[in-house]
Amino acid sequence: MHDIHTIDPVTRIEGHAKITLHLGDDGEVADARFHVTEFRGFEEFCKGRPVAEMPGLTARTCGICPVSHLIAASKAGDAIYAVTPPPAAIRQRRLLNLGQILQSHSLSFFHLSAPDLLLGMDHDPATRNVFGLMQAEPEIARRGIRLRQFGQEVIAAVAGQRIHGSLVVPGGVARQFTTEMRDRIVADLDEMMGAATATLELLVSVEDRFERELHSFGEFDSIYVGHCLPDGTWEHIDGKLRIMAADGSMLVDQLDPHDYREVFGEAGKTDSYLKSPYYRPYVDGDDPRPGMYRVGPLARINLAERFGTPVADEGLAAFRERYGRIARSSFLYHHARVLEVIACVERIAALMEDPVLFEEKVRSQAGINALRGVGASEAPRGTLIHDYEVDGNGLITAMNLIIATGQNDLAVNRTILDIAREFVDGPQLTDGMLNRIEAGVRAYDPCLSCSTHAVGQMPMAVSLIAPDGETLAEVRRD
Amino acid sequence: MLVIGVGSLVRTDDAAGRVVVERVDDLALPGVEVASLHQLTPEVAARLAGRRLVVVVDAAVDVAEVTVTPLATDASGRLVTHHLGAAGLLRLAADLGWAPDAAALVRVPASDLGIGTELSAAAAARVDTAVAEVRALIA
Amino acid sequence: MSPRNGRPNVPVTIDGQDVKAFEGESILELARRVGVPIPTLCHLEGLSIHGGCRLCLVDTGDHKLKPACATEVTAELDVTTTNAEIREHRRRIVELLFAEGNHICAFCVSSGSCELQDLATEHHVDHIHYELGYERHDVDASHPKYVLDRDRCVLCTRCVRVCDEVEGAHVWDVAMRGNEARIVAGMDIPWGESSACTWCGKCVVVCPTGALSFKGRATGEMRHDPELVAFLARARDEGEWIDRRAEA
Structure with missing residues (x-):
């Protein structure tokens, strides 16, 4: 008997995905697949477009991390222009990326994962969400909201209020950083440092409760x-x-x-x-x-x-x-994320003291000097690579985007398999098992499309498939 | 005190609340901070903390005239995911210990919520009243 | 709009308002002079009249709507500049422009400085009733300073006219017909290879959309300045650059 369980789509991750669990003849889970069923096609429709447009265009890949694409696209543009952005622009981009990592990690940790970690995997799903967390642990929820807000303020200070701004451009950034922006950020630094370190202490104090997850969530x-x-x-x-x-x-x-x-x-x-x-x-x-x-x-x-x-x-x-x-263990992504939140706050604080950040020259000008350019940076979820080829006039002829979530795909599959083996027993799909598979996927904070779902209310389903391909069980949650 | 105007700037009368708070901002009233927002997000709750008064100005299709209603500052509002109204925002703030001393909702009647960057004549005619109501609340 | 001598003396009714027009004045000129708004796209003060976009259609009581930019006033003319039928016409024209191009504001260089975008807002275009063509049109980035993105071209011909009538270089023309119609440089050569182009940039500043832009500008960074042409035309017509002291 070979069954497949499918979880479709997984909630509280960004975008849509479904999961199939293939059972082997012995009734044990033999394989697990994480399917991304959306087709975006950015690499195709960017062809023929000017390279200067890429930061604005590719930022549209994602509503969660447009900033990461802005940065990688601009760096690819720098490479094609063969220019070094002015030192102030490099610092502004650094600040922007720190703000992005900070706000994204805060969303992932507090809004998406903390309900599992702090309320427990078997907590009633009706309140196992950020609002349940707010009622049960208001102090923690406050920290999460403030840290994310702070990250967004840092982004806004550099890039303006528009989410999909064009403030990062090939050759640098579009405007000077002012002391007024600095003052807004500096005012909150102490509180943020306190919130970040308190979060780490809390996480460390509950991590022992998750011994089984630690060893089954992608170890x-x-x-x-x-x-x-x-x-x-x-x-x-x-x-x-x-x-x-x-x-x-x-x-x-x-x-x-x-x-x-x-x-x-x-x-x-x-x-x-x-x-x-x-x-x-x-x-x-x-x-x-x-x-x-x-x-x-x-x-x-x-x-x-x-x-x-x-x-x-x-x-x-x-x-x-x-x-x-x-x-x-991939379960420790959460811990790593909180450590990075602390590092981001410290580095933002250090940048605020850096006089170069405020310099007037923020953009280098040049023409098309190289026919291929690769820009890379660390998005919150991992390494992001934009690889462009252009013609002599700077129009894109080929493009390859390597996205963090894609790079983790093989590891996500492996994680699901491990969790399924640990928690699936026979053809029954229990809530606790579904929660753990979801939580295991969520540890990677996968970003599968371009929509924000701060509170996961996306429907979800899992199916269980037999060796002969027959779907034996399907669980759907709305 | 904080006056929040909320709505879409490209949905005709939905912007009424924001037009009102811009007018309030122009008055430069001492002790009054103004926020003009596309929508209320959980982060906004943090801005309510420690305020003597919070006024939310929003467009509404279910009122015929400018209407002022007090908002509960305890945990009695209803929370729905993916959408936060003024009552939900106050509820959220209450849950998080960020509730202001008092809060009120000023609703401006909206008749046209189509695409557009100008208020309809009907909504524009009520901006003065709404500004006066906000001033009365914060006086 | 060239300066007119004397006083307006042609009696015209425009949206119920009795006004006096100049002899030979277009309905559009009159409307603008007396403060009645009529939307336009291809029309640009300082350039010849094209009458191509049909956004300025008005009702003169004739059996069909007339373009206000290309229709002269006559005595006792009764003009209605807007009613349900006219509004519907204009909205559909804007929708058709969207349907035949690839107008995506989200990453467009001219977002925020685009007359098509403004027209769409003004005419409440929240979706397109026509099937979108998704035709791919070539981007010509061969010019060292400027880019022509035919995906965003609405064929208003402002660039053709300003280059011919103001700059006097006549780089641009419209080639082909119907759906195939496209702006071409010279005899359909890459813009960068045109020896006629003086790099003056007038075509770029008058473009109503993101079709013509300064090279290297990123999303939302392009700012057009079409009024420049009226200034140039007026200065030229009035000889503002002639040194009068020398004549005296």
Whole structure:
């Protein structure tokens, strides 16, 4: 008997997805697939468009992280213009990305995942959401709301109120950063630092309750990929890529994103629109799974020796004492996210003291000087790569976007499989199991489309499929 | 004190609340802060904390004249996901300990919610009344 | 609008208002002079009359609606500039413009400085009743300073006229007909290869949409300045640049 459970779509992740669980002849879960059923087509319809338009256009890929696309697209544009943005522009972009990571992590942690972590996986679904959290734990909910608000204020300070602004452009940014903007940010810094550190303390205090999740939510060996400075300091926008093996040994360090194709392959699939990038040297044949790697908060803190800011480094040291130098469980994405929230607040504070941020020259001008440009940065969910080829007039002839969620796809599949094996017992689909599969997927904070669902009310379904392809059970939640 | 105008700027009369708060802002009344928002999001609740009075000005299709109603500042409003009205915002603030001392909703009658960047004549004619009501509340 | 001598003496009724028009004045000129709004797109003060967009259609009691820009007033003319039928006509014209191009404000360089966008808001275009063509039109980015994006062109011919009538270079023309109609440089060569182009940029500043823009501008960064042409035409007609001291 081979059954398949499908969870379709998973709630409280961004976008739509469904999950199928394939049962083997022995009644155990043999395979799990995470399907992304939306087709966006950005790489096609950007062809023929001017490169200067790409930040504005590709920002539309996503309503959650338009800022990440703005940044990666602008960096790809910098490469095609062959210009170095002025120092003030580089700092403004850094500030913008920190604000983006901060607000996105706050949303992921407080609004989406905290209900599971703080109310418990088996808590009544009717109140296992952010509003239930507000009533049960108002102090925590307050911190989440304030941290996210602060991240958004940082973004607004740089990019203006419009979500899809064009404030980041090839060659730099569009306007000067003012001391007025700084004062607004500085006023909130102490409160934010307090909120971030209190959140870490809280998380540490409840993590012991999740021993079983810790060992079943994607606890496996994988490669880790992300930006990192040459000296091992955590990095989110500048610098190059570090690729680390499961045991912490360095596979490639300081890879120029321009050369990512030398190291990464992309596998297309018949059952999902998400491409699965993989680490090429580990793959021999059609199966990309040996080349599975993880990106995002967990990968970044595994790659880095240090954050380079005192409070985050203190948290990182305690984390490593508890989970080892390389943390293997995807359940620890949450912990990594909170550590990054602290690092973001510290770095925003440091930037506020940097006189270069306020300089007037914010944009370098140039024409088309290179026919290919690659821009990369760390989106909240992981490494984002924009790869453009243009004709001599700067019109896009080919484009490849490597999205964080895509890079985690193989790891997400593996995580679902592990959780299903741990929590699925026979052809029954229990609520507790569904919750855990969802929560396991949510640990990666996957961003599958362009819609914000701060409170997950998306319908969801799981199906269970037999070896002969028959759907044995389907659970749908609305 | 905080006066919040909420609505879409490209939906004709839906912008009435925002037109009103811009007028209130022009008056530069001491101790009065103004916010002009496309919609109420949970983050707005944080801005209610410690206020003596919060006034929300919104367009409404179910009133014929400018209407002022007090808003409960305890946890009695209803919360729905993905949409937050003035009552929901106050409820949220109450849950989070950010409730103001007092709150009121000023509704401006809206007749046209189609695409457009100008208020209808009917709604525009009521802006003065709504501004006066806001002033009376904060006086 | 060239300056007119004397006093207006042609009696005309416009939206029920009795006014006096100048001899030879167009309905549009009259309406603007007396403060009656009529939407336009292809029309631009300082350029010749094109009468192509049909947005300024008005009711003169004739069996069909007339373009206000290209119809001269006559004595006792009774003009209705707006009613339900006219509004419906105008809204459909705007919808058709959207249907045949690829007008996506979200990442357009001219968003916020676009007459088509303004017309859509003004005419309550919240969706398009016609099937969208999604025709792909070429972007010509061969010019070192400017970009022509035919996806955003509404064929108003302002660029054709300003280049011919004001700059005197006549780089632009409309080639082909119907759905195939497109703005071309020279004998349909890449703009950057046109030896006639003086790089003056007048076509770019008069463009009502994002079809013509300064190269390298990002989303929402383009600002057009069509009134510049009226200023130039007036200055030229009145000889403002001639040094009168020399004559005296």
